[in-house]
Amino acid sequence: MPKIRPSPLPALIVVLGLGAAQFLPTAACAADAAARPTSASKLGDLSRFRRIAQDTSALVDRGDLAGAKARIKDLETAWDDAESGLKPRAASDWHNVDHAIDQALQALRANHPDATVCKQAMRELLASFDAPASTAR
Numbered sequence: 849m850p851k852i853r854p855s856p857l858p859a860l861i862v863v864l865g866l867g868a869a870q871f872l873p874t875a876a877c878a879a880d881a882a883a884r885p886t887s888a889s890k891l892g893d894l895s896r897f898r899r900i901a902q903d904t905s906a907l908v909d910r911g912d913l914a915g916a917k918a919r920i921k922d923l924e925t926a927w928d929d930a931e932s933g934l935k936p937r938a939a940s941d942w943h944n945v946d947h948a949i950d951q952a953l954q955a956l957r958a959n960h961p962d963a964t965v966c967k968q969a970m971r972e973l974l975a976s977f978d979a980p981a982s983t984a985r
Contacts, residue, residue: 889980890938891945897927898977904952905970913966917956924953941980948976 900923907916927949935942948969955961955969 889941889977891934891941891980892937894945894977894980897923897930897945898974900926901952901970901973901977904956905967905974908956908963908966908970911963913956913961913963916966916970917961920953920956923949938980945976945980948973 900919904916904919904923907913907919927946931942952966952969952973955966958965
């Protein structure tokens with residue numbers, strides 16, 4: 849009668865299982881994934897611009913409109929610096945995002961910024977990064 853050797857599979861499952869928790873999605877990962885665009889833009893990777901817009905939006909949500917006004921200046925500068933590389937890729941998409949940036953800037957730079965208007969402008973701006981071709985001017 850042949851000798852049956854125990855399978856190493858159960859031990860392997862236990863060893864692998866111990867480290868598996870680090871690969872399970874967390875609430876933060878899920879929120880981050882939900883915040884990212886679902887389709888690639890013809891403009892390329894817009895994540896650095898979107899991060900600034902997210903920071904600005906968080907400030908608006910906390911009621912820190914002065915902080916949001918200061919933070920969106922970073923977006924304006926970065927977007928303007930990248931224009932020559934982005935605009936030729938998809939001019940229409942670039943204009944859609946640019947328009948949304950201008951609307952957010954206008955809302956935050958108003959003499960008496962309205963939190964509701966600023967929140968709406970930031971929602972529209974974030975949407976423009978997620979789907980630049982579908983945002984209308």
